[in-house]
Amino acid sequence: MAIGLCCGVMLGQGSPVLAQTHPHHSPSDPAASGEPLVNPASTPSAPPTSDPAGNHDLVIRTLQELPQPPNTNPQATSLTFAPGAYGQQLLNVETIGAVEEIVAFYRASLTKLGYQERLANASVDATGFSLVFEIPPSLELIPSQTTPTPIFQVDDQLTVYGAQPAVRLVVQGLMTEPGQITMAIRFQES
Numbered sequence: 001m002a003i004g005l006c007c008g009v010m011l012g013q014g015s016p017v018l019a020q021t022h023p024h025h026s027p028s029d030p031a032a033s034g035e036p037l038v039n040p041a042s043t044p045s046a047p048p049t050s051d052p053a054g055n056h057d058l059v060i061r062t063l064q065e066l067p068q069p070p071n072t073n074p075q076a077t078s079l080t081f082a083p084g085a086y087g088q089q090l091l092n093v094e095t096i097g098a099v100e101e102i103v104a105f106y107r108a109s110l111t112k113l114g115y116q117e118r119l120a121n122a123s124v125d126a127t128g129f130s131l132v133f134e135i136p137p138s139l140e141l142i143p144s145q146t147t148p149t150p151i152f153q154v155d156d157q158l159t160v161y162g163a164q165p166a167v168r169l170v171v172q173g174l175m176t177e178p179g180q181i182t183m184a185i186r187f188q189e190s
Helices: 056-065 099-112
Strands: 017-020 078-081 089-096 123-125 128-134 150-154 158-161 167-177 180-189
Touching (some): 099 128, 099 167
Antiparallel strands (some): 089 180, 123 128, 128 167, 167 180
16 A cells, blocks of 8 residues: 655755845835845745746656665555645655664665755654655756745844755655555655
8 A cells, every 4th residue: 555645844944044124214115114125036926836947757767766675565666646746746665664774774875876864854753754855966956946935024124034945855754554664755845
């Protein structure tokens, strides 16, 4: 049985970027509204799409070529439509093993391929895990949004922006039966 795990994973915002509004503008000045003083052309005008650069085939090929743990059930490995994932694809994988073994496998094998784990986003316990990896520079998956989004505003004086948008690899697993782990692997924008 293959299931898609669509847990909300906090991918992290990295170091915030600050933009300050100016309190001494006339009421007719657009900056007097408390909005950040940024170039309007640099702010996104529409919500991001899942696959802005037409990387659908690259996403599928990359997911299919990722290493799988020993004892993976090939009949229970499948690509699934996932509208929230980058490229709208999710790889479901079913394997036999302990959570710690599967986590160790992905950490080692993905690191060898140039992925870099975001340890601040890791969550591992006896029944499941969630790992987030920066993708290798050679894997050209381009985020749909190119400017940071506002994540916090203090009055009309200060706006805090998130980190530069990026595409990351998310590997999540859940014990569905004793010794059996079902995983969802996808690329995600944040």
